[in-house]
Amino acid sequence: MSRFLDKFGPASQPTATPSPLDDFIQPDLDNFGGPAPPNSNGFNGGHGQQGALTGPLEGFERRPEWNMLPHGPISSAALRQYAQILENRYNISSRTKAALDEFAALNTMEERLMLAIVLLSDGQEKAKQDTWVMTSELKLEIKHYTRVFLLSPRLGAYRGVDIDAHILDVMRESRVKGLPERKEIAQTKTVLEEINTVLTNFRNHMKTKIKDSLSPTSSIRNIGDLTAAILSPTQVKATIQVYLRIAFLRLCMADSTTTTNDQFWVSVDEELHSVRSDMSSEVELSQFFTNVFEADKRKYGDPAATRHQVIEARNVESWIEAVNRKASKVEAKLHRKGNKRPRTGTADGDDDEDSNSGEIASQ
Known part of the structure; x- marks a missing residue:
């Protein structure tokens, strides 16, 4: 049972190669x-x-x-x-x-x-x-896709099962240039390692900004300012659905101030899984996130009072919508509290959801 359900649930609101020769x-x-x-x-x-x-x-x-x-x-x-x-x-x-x-x-x-x-x-x-070497262009594409993946309001889990493989899959489906063929195991492993590096770095970026926003003197307390700060390295624009998800992440951070850094995203994934399990329909789930967002506005300020603009969900680019669809398929790694979380994956280190479609769009 989610610890936030009573407050925000629907009921709470009205080698060298040999020569061929x-x-x-x-x-x-x-x-x-x-x-x-x-x-x-x-x-x-x-x-x-x-x-x-x-x-x-x-x-x-x-x-x-x-x-x-x-x-x-x-x-x-x-x-x-x-x-x-x-x-x-x-x-x-x-x-x-x-x-x-x-x-x-x-x-x-x-x-x-x-x-x-x-x-x-x-x-x-x-x-x-x-002697395949990853190009700088491919590294840039990996950054784009991985960051947008983590920002998707439809993401099922931030440290989910095979999240790196899901990102690589959507890159292949989008025909990103420079990716190795599936049969090239060693080269594919290198790409997955790069994806996991970006996952770790951008999760840390998101967590740092959210934590900073809790300070009474912070310049990014308003959800509009906070979201803009999180999106700043990505050159993408948010929708209302992004605000709803960021508000949920901040609620988790405010309620988990004693959680160690490397456990924050694990607790987020568990809470997200609990919320979805507790809701009997998509309507109830949507209402839950809306209630969280409304409470966030009352406490930290209405984003409408800022200079930041949002884009309508139907106007997102096709490749971002493809990312959103793939992100919704990521499942959480559920662990019992008190047990040390096992390390998995290639480099998914220190820090590593289905609502409405169309969540982020390029400027």
Whole structure:
């Protein structure tokens, strides 16, 4: 049962990458198994031992020396068939496959050189991927999306389950440039770490401003001034729904002055979960937040008396509305009071909700 229900509920109001050429220039590499070209009857070239092998190399566990390879003519059809066998066996790019097919069509030294160049180029591209570095543009986008996520009045929990993954999901859905593919596990982990860093920093920013507003001499006591101070790093504009949520956060702060810093957002999430559980409908939930907001105005001042303007919910940008929808899906991590909260996630450190739609909009 929420401790605020009696007062504000409805009833209370009326490694290095190996060179792709290694297999060409190092004749004594181990562990190179595989069949000989399909029309080869053994090694009958003039440089090897005559008749040493009389069949394909299927199951051969070591790579043969260069001077044992067949030097007689091999048809283009046979080479193409052998190329397909190799393509199926080794994980090579489609670009390299095309080059290998082209090489197999003409058994010439020119084609060998062409293939070597393509493989080198392909290896360079792979090396670039292996040394992926997050761009400054992507870091900026992460800041935008993460901050707006925390400011959403529909946010289910401020330190919720997989909140970083939810933020990354909405960035992918919005087709933010520079994000790694889902299969790139290490790169994705780097992005999640950056998201968690922004989460921690911006939660601290929000908490500091809310705490400062409680002082009788504070210049941001009015909810309009407080919200503007919280939004200042984001270059976004609030709606009335943002005021309602900030008023709720301030109520939690005023009622929890003895809560340690690293537990504040946990207590907020638990209170938010309790309020939602106690309300029987969206109408009652909306009335609860409205009652909190009205009490905040009586105590700290009406935002209409300030210079700050709000935007109507229907005028928010589409990407922000997408953030709001995703934020509503975040679930709280519920913990028993008195137990130490377990650390989870990659870097969601010290400080890390469904009402009406459309909560924040760009200026």
